[in-house]
Amino acid sequence: MFLPDWKEILTKAWSIKLIILAAIFSGLSVFVSQTNADVLGLSPAMFAGLAAIINAGAFVARILAQKETTSFLKDTSGAVKKGAVGLLAGSAVALAATVSFVGGWEGRSLVAYQDVVGVWTICDGETLGVKKGDVRTADECDEMFEKRLIQFEAELDKCLFAVVPVPMKIALNSWAYNVGSGAACRSTLVKLANAGDLEGACHQLPRWNRAGGRVIKGLSNRRGAERALCLSAL
Known part of the structure; x- marks a missing residue:
């Protein structure tokens, strides 16, 4: 890209x-x-x-x-200004790695379906504006997924001020995409990261394994993989 x-x-x-x-x-x-x-x-x-x-x-x-x-x-005509773009918007390699990692957990459906808590979902975990009967092509899902990952990272970057290693950023982008940037920004995880405790922030990820008030095995597995990726960079 x-x-x-x-x-x-x-x-x-x-x-x-x-x-x-x-x-x-x-x-x-x-x-x-x-x-x-x-x-x-x-x-x-x-x-x-x-x-x-x-x-x-x-x-x-x-x-x-x-x-x-x-x-x-x-000269600044060829420079990437600090804060102008996030990791995913500025690096095709990082975006591809994030798409691969997150996509492996989200799965893909070209037809709208209801997730474990009854929310209509399509493509790679997309819920925004999705309703029963919606259908997308694979190309439409690819484009939507990349744009939404970049969007979620930009929203996370508004509250995550700490400079973190690339693997950790990919893990946190996966988490924010799944739980929502609002919840992510209000979390203890982000507070710990901003305070410089990156390891402690990574260990917060397994706490986010519930949906609809109950523990979901798939979420537990995903949070475990995100924590492992997060810690691998430290």
Whole structure:
């Protein structure tokens, strides 16, 4: 999945321009090193000077592409601003991993059904606006699932201020998607994480194994897997 502003990044970001410049100079230096003055119709002195200039240009371009410069530091056209996007919106790999993990627990149905507490559900655990008789295609479910996971992460990020490892974030996204971002944000789990007790936060997950006031074995299994994933990153 491309970033939403990928076209602007390619056309305006200094990092892209400098990488292209470095590639051009590096390519020219390779060409010059493989030819000679006679082929180019130059005197040996001019040829040597040309080779030196091109190689010097390649060196400078590589420094500009890799080191901090005033122009590069001031440019923000290709940057992901802090807090602008979450892990899932900014990383196709993280989104795919979350889809795989959460989808394995949610299951998929292209036809609306009632869950264990009687709520109409479709696709991968989607309940928003779902009613009896609703039908979706696999592609519609894929699109809906990804968008809702990104949405739930954004809602969780409004209350989860702690910086957590990627596996832990995936586990917490799975939990929030299942229990709701409102309940997640009011939880002791988030309070512990924000206080810096990440291990304690992970151990809160098994407490969320009830639906309709009773313990659900499937939820217990899911919370156990989420806790294991959460702790694996610590």
